[in-house]
Amino acid sequence: MSTLLYSLGRWAYNRPWRVLVSWVLLLALAGGGAALFMKGTDNSFSIPGTEAQEGILLLERTFPQASGTSAQLIVVAADGDQVDEEPYVDAIEDTVAAYEDLDGVIAVTSPFSEVVDGLVSDDDSAAIIQLQFDGQSTAVSDETKDELNALADDLGASLPGGSQVALGGDLFSSSVPALSLIEAVGVLIALFVLIVTFRSFAVAWFPLVSALIGVGLGIALIYVSTAFASVSSTTPMLAIMLGLAVGIDYALFIVARHQDQVRAGVDPEESAARATGTAGSAVVFAGVTVLIALIGLGFAGIPFLTTMGIAAAVTVAIAVLVAISLTPALLGFAKGRVAGWGYRMLSAGVGPRRGAASPEKKRADAKKEAAKAEKAAAKAAAAQRPNRWVMLVTRHPLVTTIAVIVGLGVVAIPAASLSLALPNAGVQPTSSQARQAYDLTAEHFGAGYNGPLIMTGTIVTSTDPLGLMDDLAAEVEKIPGVKEVALSTPNETADTGLIQIIPETAPDDPATADLVRELRAHHDEWLDEYGVDLKVTGFTAVGIDISDRLGAALLPFGIFVVGLSLVLLMIVFRSIWVPIKAAAGYLLSVLAAFGVVAAVFEWGWGADLLHVTRTGPVISFMPIILMGVLFGLAMDYEVFLVSRMREDYVHTSRARGGRADRATAIGAVRSGFTASARVVTAAAIIMFAVFAAFVPEGDSSIKPIALGLAVGIAVDAFVVRMTLVPAVMTLLGEKAWWMPRWLDRVLPHFDIEGEAVERELKLSDWPEDAASTPVVADGLTVLADAGSGGEVPLFTGARFRMEHGGTLLALGDPRAARALLLTVAGRIEPSAGRLRVAGHLLPGRGAWVRAHVGVALLEGAEDPAGELTRALAGGTRIVVIDGIDTLDDAERDQAAAVLRDASGPRRDRRGVERPLTVLASARREGAALAFFADAHRDGVSELVLRRDPVRTPTTASAQTDSKGVEA
Template identity: 65%
Template structure:
């Protein structure tokens, strides 16, 4: 990975215009797609497979008049007036008639209809008119909504002075989130932090500009995707918030490493490549952890949440791709100006220890005290989490001056909170001989249940095959008591099925919200196991340790609980609610915990990777010189922390600013998510990663990097520290400056598990030469051949193939070096060698040719001879491996090679050359 990114960084640095124009073309193409494919966002929530959703589906087929979205408006009489007076009743009836002509309205229920009850308040001070639409809220156009407003506004003008009207209901329960100037404050703070971090105005704008391009691509792509997918209005805001934060941070990490290297005197192009190969590797891994967390949202099996996770994951993926390509490209534009204002030379100022070094020194000197203090402090912050209540959004969380919120509050005041969240009990009554009597009996049964204020409507449909009972609870839609009422109604299912022969379902938007909340609650555990488990494995691969990923997972739990505790204190207890412009305390949006858990886990692992990877890098480098002792491990914690604290601090401040900017004036649904992320970032970065983690690492010492040998063998390697890049630079002139050798090996060792198959192998092969590798044990020669072909990892020594150092460049070697493993089937040998030579490869490794029958050997020789002539005699290099050197010599002689190198690659190697 690091070598691939190193090459990508250097190429991008050399071709900045190509990279920049490429991304701008992508931005323009996605923008054109968004303009042509946009179908708008949908705030309707659905959850297939639940009782509430099945009930709505049934109603859409048999009782369409009540299956679509609904709206209502309330009329409140002036003080001393009754809403039943002619001055109110006549205009309301006229308005009901006018609303029936509004496009999309399927039915309008007058409060004075003899078939309904409860639509006029007990004191006759208020009345409610209910409207039913034919489709979901997405099907209701902006023009249709405007027509409703016009009709209701006309009614307000006809009513006596002092009367009040407010339009609301399910259709207006949520509002589309918008970007305000407050969100721009986060971007301004990010720019200031970047200026301070880089000491350069030129370099400071680089991460911000790159992140904005990435966010533009992801958001426009999300708009275009509405042509095929249902996307909630909260989704683009989450993608914007997350994409902007990680986009700035990822570019920051690469640019900061580049600037440090430039100040040490490194060539700009080399520095851009190394920064992309080292810091870029950490960026890729950190991005992968965030992707895992976001894709894991699909565990809830809720379509809109899965879409939200995928959209945010795409935004993060684009942020990673643009960071590792456009960042080095822009560095190619600024060149030496990226150095910025250099700090004063040390000789001009008194030597002093930086704050990061002093901080980590204090933490690691008192690790037990630090650990206990942080854990207790976060435990106290998490204390309010038990009072955190969840629900789906309703008009009660909208700003107080919003008309739908006004209508919500007026309805609660005059009719009770339950009127804002009615429930529907529905079932097929086709077998009943007395549909009206049946519905009256059900009405009496339902009204006797605790928590039911009244039954507003109990009626069959026009064909008398489906009945509905509209229930008004005593409590509001987001009250836990309403959830209990839904469960109580469902508990009577079997009883009513036996008594009335009806399969009844509890549905309605309130019931859908309760089902979604229950589904989300049930998904938290499997989601957590998936995300934490998979990331635990990834962290083990990166850090080659068991304790480091275990510590990372446990400390994450402290961060998430503390973040939820702060959210509960604000939204449930009301602490600081006015300061943060929280419209109404109480339950928060139901999917907040699972979204925040996923996003915060990925971001927490970002800081874990950037801090601990530097600690591991210092530990590995120092341990090779001084030994892997406890003192070396603790010193690596201090030096690694001091080297990475500046950039991690800047990244955390930027993320906090971006998330916090969405809190004061943000969308009511996004506000608790943004607050949880902002608080979670601050807690995780400064209290957990930069305080608790160094303390725990100091307590563990060298044991922090322990891993069982068997586990170390089976886990793949992910070079996040950029060791392969460092190795390539150190061996740039090996085997010698200007070498043209196609194959070069010094003291090469190849092992399988604990068995050394070949060791001490030293080879040189120029273009056009032929090598024969033999040993008494055919496995030894085969192992060396596989290593040359990039299919086996050398366990020791040096190996360069076609100018590419292994194992770092194994992927390139595998793609460009042919390999033919010949078995007992002589008839297919020539075909296998021909396949290995496809694509114009100039180096091929053939194993087992010496064991072929003479006729098959002749065919293989003919294939090699033809390939050699097709290129030129000095371009094709062949390596034969096996146990019979004489047979191999004959084959190569027949193929046209005059000189052949023979190598015995056993454990005690010998080398000799034979001319054929």
Template identity: 75%
Template sequence: MSTLLYALGRWSYRHPWRVVVSWVVLLLIAGSAALLFMKGTDNTFSIPGTEAQEGIELLDRTFPQASGTSAQLVLVTADDTHVSDEPYATAIADAIGELSDLDGILAVTDPFDEMVSGMVSDGGEAAIVRLQFDGQTTDVPAETKTALQDIAADLRAELPEGSRVAMGGDLFSISVPSLSITEAVGVLIALFVLIVTFRSLAVAWFPLVSAIIGVGLAIALIFVSTAFASISSTTPMLAIMLGLAVGIDYALFIVARHQDQVRAGVDPEESAARATGTAGSAVVFAGVTVLIALIGLAFANIPFLTTMGIAAAVAVAIAVAVAITLTPALLGLAKGRVAGWGHRALSAGVGRKRKAAKRPNRWVMLVTRHPLVTTLAVVVGLGVLAVPASSLALALPNAGVQPLSSQARQAYDLTAEHFGPGSNGPLIMTGTIVTSTDPLGLMDDLAAEVEKVDGVKEVALATPNQTADTGLIQIVPETAPDDPATAQLVRDLRALAVELEDEYGVDLKVTGFTAVGIDISDRLGAALLPFGLFVVGLSLILLMVVFRSIWVPIKAALGYLLSVVAAFGVVAAVFEWGWGADLLHVTRTGPVISFMPIILMGVLFGLAMDYEVFLVSRMREDYVHASRARRGRAERATAIGAVRSGFTASARVVTAAAIIMFAVFAAFVPEGDSSIKPIALGLAVGIAVDAFLVRMTLVPAVMALLGDKAWWMPRWLDRMLPHFDIEGAAVERELSLADWPEPDTTAAVVAEDLAVSADDITVFRGVALRVEPGESLIVTSSDARTSTALLLAIAGRLEPTEGRLRVAGHLLPGRAPWVRAHVGVASLAGADDPVAELRDAVRGGTRLVVVDGADAIAPGPERDRAAAVLRDAAPVTVVAAASDPAAAQSLLAEARRPHADVLDLDRSTSTLTPEVNA
């Protein structure tokens, strides 16, 4: 990975305008496609497999006039008047007539109709005109929504002064998020932090430009996808918020590494390549962790949430791609002008390279001198901060959380004031009654049973449909739609439905907009534990792969959990308890949006791993170097010194990244949409807590407590886990061996002290060889598996455990992907058609081929054809393995390769045949 990124960074630096123009063209194409094909977002929440969704589907088939979305016009008279008085009665009648003529409206319920109840308040000072639509919210034409607002405005103008009229209901219960000037303030804060961090106006723009281009492309693709998928209105805003934060941070990590290297005297082009290969590797790793966590939102098995996670993951993936390509391209435009104020870029080979001899950071010195006190203080403090999380309640957003200026919010408040809070979220029980001989009597009996349930204010309607095969009971709860008591009422009604089925033979289902929201909240709540286990388990595995340690991942996972519960606690304190609600413009306290916890857990996981990797990887790097300097003798003081030096080297960039992320997320809180506010607040608090209290305080304290034990891992586990080059070790190795075996070597294959081991068994070791282009080499051993292993190592299929190996100028194992793509492999022993196997190996202009079992073909026509394949493939270089070297030499001689050297792996492999040594 790191070597590929190194090459990509160099190419982008050398061709900056190609990269910049390519991204701009992609952005323009995606933007044009969005304008042509987008169909708008969809705020219809559905959850397949739940009772509420099954009830809606039943109503769609048998009671369509009751299955669609609804709205309601709320009218409150002036003081000491009644809605049946004039001019109210006439005005209501006229409004009903206008509403009935609108497109998409199936039914308009007259509040004075004797067949319905509860549409006129007990005091007669308020009335509700209920509207039923054909289809869900997204099916209602925009013109109809505008006409509804206009009719309400006209009615308000006609009535006496002091009267109040508002249009609301399910149709207007969810607002569409939009950007405000406050979000721009967050970007400006990010720019200020970048200027201070880089001490350069020019360089400070690079992360912002990268992030904005990435976010623009992601949002355009999201809107294009609305043409064939259902996308909620919250999705683009989440993608903007997340894409901006990670886009700025990912570019920041690469630019910061580049600037440090240029200040130390590295050539700018070489520095850009190295920064992309090293910091870019960490960026890819961090991006992958965020992607996995976001895609893991599918654990909840809720379609709109899965779509939201995928869309946000696309934004993050684009941010990674832009960071590792556009960032080095922008650095290519800047050339050497990146050092910043007060620094002089030193040219490679001319200026003196300055050593990074920094004083240890004062904060880390304090933390590591008193690690136990620090650990206890952080854990206890975050535990106290998490206390409010125990009262965190979840619900889907409704009009009650919209701004007071919203018509939907005014309608919600007026309905709650004059008809009770439950009138804003009526429930529906429906079921098949086709077997009943008295459908009207049956519905009356069922209504009487339902009215006995605690929490039911009244049954507003109990009726069969026109064909008398489906019944519908409309229930008004005593409590608001997002009140936990309403969720309990839904559960009680479902328990009652079981009893009613036994007694009346009717299988009733509880449904409606409110019931759907409760089902979504319940399923999300149930998904939190498995999702949490998935995220924590993933973090343990990924960090064990990166750091080759047991205690570092455990400490990181526990720190992540502390950050999550602390963020939950702050959100609950603001949105449930009302602490600071006015300051943050929270218009109504109560349950937060249902998918806040799972989104916060997923996003914060990826960002927490970013900080963990960038901080602890430098600590590990310093520890390994110090340990090597002491010839493998590590002690507690060495480990603590590495914690301090690693923290000092990485604290600046991590601090800047955390402040930027906090600013971006916090900017969405004061004026943000009600759905986004709790998510943005939770992420802002989570970032601040995780970066400054957990990663930069708790982590060094715990690492100091553990000392050298922090880097312990059982050998069996170390062998089992794959290796991931997070800090670009392959790049550093390539740079250190750039002139091996000599500058601009011509060797097709060259190895020195090469070894391969598997399961603590050494297959071979100490192998040295050199093969020039067009030459041949025969490898032999009494154990055919040994020579096969050497051939697979040369072909990039098997990773060497020791020594050096360069194939076609590419150093292994770092360049193994290129070698695998360009080196042919033919295994002739046991092949059904050895000649076809050999022909496939040399196909495509391959310049190097390894042939295992070169002695497997007996003399005769088949060997003649095999020799012809090799002869026609000249000037291919051949490395062959054979138990009988003479037979292999005979095959190569027929292929006009008479001077094939022999390497006998049974001998001391540090001394080769004279021909090979030559």
């Protein structure tokens, strides 16, 4: 990864206009697609397979006039008037008649209807007109909504002064989030932090430009996707928050590394490539953790939440791609003008002129730059005074650890009272008409009228459907928490019954959820007694089912993200204790964030300050989204902070001959913290500012999520990562980097510290004549797992080189010979030594080698000639062949003919004319040489893998001939 990013960084740096124009064109195309195909967002919520959803589907088939979304118009008479008297009665009835003529309205219930009870308040001061629509809220057009509001306004104007009219209900229960100027404050704060961090106005804009282009592209693609998928209105806002935060931070890490290197004297072009290869690798890893966590939102099994996670993940992925490609391009515009105020570049403008230099000169210059950068970094690290904060924390690590854990535990206490519900009109601003209707309904009729429940079931077997519905209504009214049964009736064909229940409590009150569970608890009893399979449904029941499903998903999702963090961090840091510490710190951050959200939105602490219009349950998917997003961001800080500690620990240990003690470990904690604290602090402040900006004027759905993320980021960055982490690392000492050897072998390697880049630069001039040397190895060693916790060398110390068109035959131990070939082909990573194939150093360039070196395993192949033909396809000029001595005469002739036809000079994939270079293995020398003779390949060199009777490893030796193979 780091070597590919290194090349990408250099390429983008030298072609800034091409990269910038490409991203702008992509943004323009996506924006045009959004304008053409966007169908708008969908705020309807559903969960396939739940009882509430099954009930809605039943109503759609048998009781369509009760299955769609609903609205209600409340009329409150002026003081001293009664709503059941004139002029209210006539005005209300005229409005009912007008509503019946609107498109999409399939039923209007007058408050004075004899069929439905409870639509006039007990004191006759208020009345409700109920409206039923065809389909869910997304099916109701904006024109119909405008006409609904216009008729409501006309009714209000015709009534006596002092009366009130408000339109609300399920149709208007969800508001569409929108950006405001307050959110822009977060971006301005981010710009200020960047200016202070970089000490440069020009450089400070680079992360912002990168983030804004990435966010714009991500949001445009989300709106394009509305043409074929259902996307909630909360999704774009969540994507904007995440895209801005991670987009700025990811570019910040790359630019900060580049600026440090340029200040230390590295040529700007080389520095941009190195920054992209090192910090860019950490950016890719951090982005992957965020992606996995967001995609993991699908654990809940809720379609709209899965869509939300995927959409946010796409935005984050785009932010990563923009950061690693556009950021070095922007640095290419700045060239050497990135040092900032008060800094003088040690080598400004002195770097090598890459365009005119030969390949050999480029490699020599790169090696000089690498050495210069390494010396400058070492000098800077030695001269850098330890950060005062980390000195204080590491001087008293046990006290710090206890204080942080106890403090965050206290902050998390309110989280125990956190309750969840879907948003309704009651959490909208008081200026909203839907909120006014909600409050007036609760005041004059009771809170339960804002969230009626529906029970429905098939009654086709009943001989007395009306009597049956009366009996069921009587049973329901006995249930505690039921205020009244407003309607109990069969449909027109008398095959389905419907009971409308008014709870005593509000739709987001936990008591209403208890009522739903209690009604469902009587299912079997009423099925046995009345023969009716009743289901509890309706908008309120759907919300309760979603909240229950999300609550049940929190534990498995938490196990998933914590387990994921353990595995990912073990891969990165090759340690057991560092991942455990990181996961524990993440849980502390999550609990603290939950505690603050509960304190504000349920206890009301600071609610007025944050413009919280109504305290109570928070949106159902806040916890799972907060856990997923905060996981990815917490891992960002863990990686960027602790990777620098590990880098210093490893380098110091190597300088001491591989010896490390407690003092070395603590010194690495302090130096690593000091080197990365500035950038991590800036990144955390920027993220906090972006998230916090969505709190004061944010939508009711976004506000608790934004607050939780802002608090979580602040706690995780400043309390956990920058206080608890160095304290615990100090307590652990050198044991922090311990890992069992068997686990170290099992886990894959992910280079986030740019070690492959460092190795490539150091070996840039090896061998001297790389252009004429397709394969060269020096001290090449491959180890194999012994199966009992140890490793056995397959071969050690292999040293050979080949010229284009050469043939090398590996003889001896067949397992070692095959391993040698597969190592050259990039299929096996070398354990030690140096290996360059077609100019590409392994294992760093393994992906390129695997794509360009053919492999033919002939032993046991059904069609050996066909196997060799496939290996030679695509213009490859290097091929490895195993098992040529296992072929019979006919197979050998066919395979030799294939190799003979391919051996002449041909153009490789880069258009350069090259003869074919062959590496093969065999047990029988004679058969192999006969095969090559048939293939007209002369001058075969032999690499003999012998078992040394004294030493266990297989050693490599070879004969040398005119083809230049030596060992």
